[in-house]
Amino acid sequence: MQIVVIGGGLTGIAAARAHQDKGHDVTLVTNDSHLGGVLATTVIDGVPRNHSAQSFALTADLTALFTAWGVRDALFDAPPEAGTRCIVYQGRVHRLNSPLHLITSRLVPVTTVLKALLRLGKPLPEGEPTIAEIVRYYADQVVVERLARPIVAGIFAGDPERLSFKACFPSVGRASPRRMGRTRRSVVLPIHGMADFAGRLADGLTDVRLGWWAQSIEQSSNMWVVRSDHDVIHADRVILTVSAHSAASLVSEHDSLLGTKLSAMAYGGVRVLHCSYWKYQQAVTLHAFGALWADSGPVRGMVDLSMLMHVQSDRQFAVVFITPGATTEEAMSEVRRVFKISGEIQIDLEIDWTHAIPQYESGHLELIEQITAFEAQYPGLLLVGNYRGGVSVGDRIRQGVETSWTS
Numbered sequence: 001m002q003i004v005v006i007g008g009g010l011t012g013i014a015a016a017r018a019h020q021d022k023g024h025d026v027t028l029v030t031n032d033s034h035l036g037g038v039l040a041t042t043v044i045d046g047v048p049r050n051h052s053a054q055s056f057a058l059t060a061d062l063t064a065l066f067t068a069w070g071v072r073d074a075l076f077d078a079p080p081e082a083g084t085r086c087i088v089y090q091g092r093v094h095r096l097n098s099p100l101h102l103i104t105s106r107l108v109p110v111t112t113v114l115k116a117l118l119r120l121g122k123p124l125p126e127g128e129p130t131i132a133e134i135v136r137y138y139a140d141q142v143v144v145e146r147l148a149r150p151i152v153a154g155i156f157a158g159d160p161e162r163l164s165f166k167a168c169f170p171s172v173g174r175a176s177p178r179r180m181g182r183t184r185r186s187v188v189l190p191i192h193g194m195a196d197f198a199g200r201l202a203d204g205l206t207d208v209r210l211g212w213w214a215q216s217i218e219q220s221s222n223m224w225v226v227r228s229d230h231d232v233i234h235a236d237r238v239i240l241t242v243s244a245h246s247a248a249s250l251v252s253e254h255d256s257l258l259g260t261k262l263s264a265m266a267y268g269g270v271r272v273l274h275c276s277y278w279k280y281q282q283a284v285t286l287h288a289f290g291a292l293w294a295d296s297g298p299v300r301g302m303v304d305l306s307m308l309m310h311v312q313s314d315r316q317f318a319v320v321f322i323t324p325g326a327t328t329e330e331a332m333s334e335v336r337r338v339f340k341i342s343g344e345i346q347i348d349l350e351i352d353w354t355h356a357i358p359q360y361e362s363g364h365l366e367l368i369e370q371i372t373a374f375e376a377q378y379p380g381l382l383l384v385g386n387y388r389g390g391v392s393v394g395d396r397i398r399q400g401v402e403t404s405w406t407s
Contacts, residue, residue, distance in 0.1 A: 001407060004029065004226050004233050006214045006250075007241030009037025010393060011384055013202045014400025015239050017069065020205060022404055027233055028205055029212040029226075034195075035202050038356075041193030044348045047309065047317055048193030049274040051351045054303050054319060055082075055289075056393035057185040065401065071200045078187040078308045084288035088295055088338055089146055093284060107294075112142050124166075128365050131160040131168065150292035154301035154321065156391070157268030157357045167360035167368070170390070187289065189308055194393075201397075217250050217381065224380055237380045239403050243267075244358060244387040251383070255374050261367055265387055266359040270300065273320040273328060274349035275335075282316060283340035290319075291338075298326030299334045317348075324354065358387045 001024045005016045008030030016028040034040075040051040055078060058066075066072040087094045087107055094105040116139040125137060135148045144160060152160040156168065190197035202208065209230075217238055218225040226233045240247050244265040252259030290303040305317040322331040332345045371383050382403055389399040 001025070001236040002234065003027070003237050003239065003407070004224070004235040005239045005241060006030075006226070007037070007246075007385070008032055008035040008208075008210070009241060009386075010039065010198060010201070010396040011386070011400040012037075012239070012241035013198060013205070014397045015241060015384065015403045016205055016208075016400075017201065018401040018404035019237075019407055022407055024407060025207075026205065027207040027209065027235075028202075029209045029214060029228065029233075031211065031213045033210055035208065035210075036195050036198030038353070039194035039198050041195035042349055043193070044274070045276075045313075045315070047305070047311060048190075048196075049305075049319075049349050050194045051272060051349075052353060052356070053194060053393050054305070055187050055189045055308060058188040059185045059394065062394055062397065065397070069201065071197070074190055074192070074197050074200045075188040076191055076310075078189060078289070079310065081287050081304075081307055082187040082289045086286065086288050086291035087146065087150060088291050088293045088299075090295065091338060093286070093291060093338065095288065107146055108142060112140055115139060116143065128164050128166055128362055130362050131163050131165045134165040135160065146294045150294045150300075154292040156359070157270045157300075158359050158361075162359070162361045164360050164362045164364045167364040187308070214250060216253065219254075219378070235380075237382070237407065239382045239384060241384055241400065243355070243385055247383055247385055247387075251374070251381075254378060254381075258370055258374050261370065262387070265367075266361065267355045268357045268359055269324045269352075269354040270356050271322045271324060271326070272349075272351040272353055273322060273331065273347060274305075274317070275320060275332070275345050275347050276315045276317050277341055277345045278343050279314055279316045281341055281343035283342075284338065286318075286339070293334075297334055298322050298330040302335065324352075357391050358385075360387075 003019045003024050003026045005012045005028045008028060012028055013035060016026045020026045038052045042049045085096050087096060089107055094107040119138045131148055131152055132144050135144045148160045152158050152163060156163060213229050214226055216227045224235045224238045226238060244262040248259045248262035286304040288304060290301055292301045293299050299320060299322055301321045303319040305319055311317055320331055320335060328347060368388060375382060384399045384403055386396060389395055
């Protein structure tokens, strides 16, 4: 089979490699000048600074895949402290190693924790409830404000009152919350940064075309014709791994309603600040993967990069995620206040990631059903961008690989 993969992010790379492993002729095209999509990396002071994702969860299926592809050695395991998450509430750092910490930290009232534990056996409600509605169903509004809101803002750059629970957590959506978190996973980081890891994944791809803009996809007999500003490619299968907005322009001529829905999809934005300061000037240490802010303000979250990457230095390296519209000065003032940093915080790198994460808002499952129907109507044309199947690094790689299962 002749396969064309449109999009050079992780999903596109994984789809291309999985099909090539099966003996198909694969052409990967991307409008970018590099592979990896948003996974850019800048090395500063010898430390890789990733522009978007910093790490990801490694599960058994991904371990087997990376071992087979010869890229497991490009990753290293984060230390045990990476299993600890923190919430900043009322200016204090609350550690959440276990449900017991919810009580001992006084982040959530004891009565709320007990009520949630008693309700965990209840089946999920029907329909497509929002994340906030699910949290209130099993707990109450306190948990929404002090846990759900900071987690959703920090991970999805979204609002729990708008995001669909079953779309954001599809595996949980098939069972009761009592089964949450039972899959074993560890936190890993690419040794030389996310961009290098994307390059390692792409090693061995025989036909990669950079700066290649797909202008249209047409059907001709039993083949697909992909036209660009350079040339024309004929294919048995075309896999779209680009963003919802880019996919919309390519599918609209076949299904205008689907094109309209894809073009209207919202994306959450975030600003990423890589910063550093002297450790001896910090009174409150994190010693955790990171912290998410329940307090309203300019900061959404912070990642302890020094701990994750085993950096041996008198300088503390961190990544701060701030709300679009907030100033760098406001964010650094908040970080100083919470962690009691007496000295200057140096900004090493600043990224304005305005088109960051697709918002799986209530009604998203209807969009997925429409995409499934579209693929049934047009065999050989697949839509697997980050608007479908999850937004994490692992999700994107899995989605790409799974496109080869029916080839």
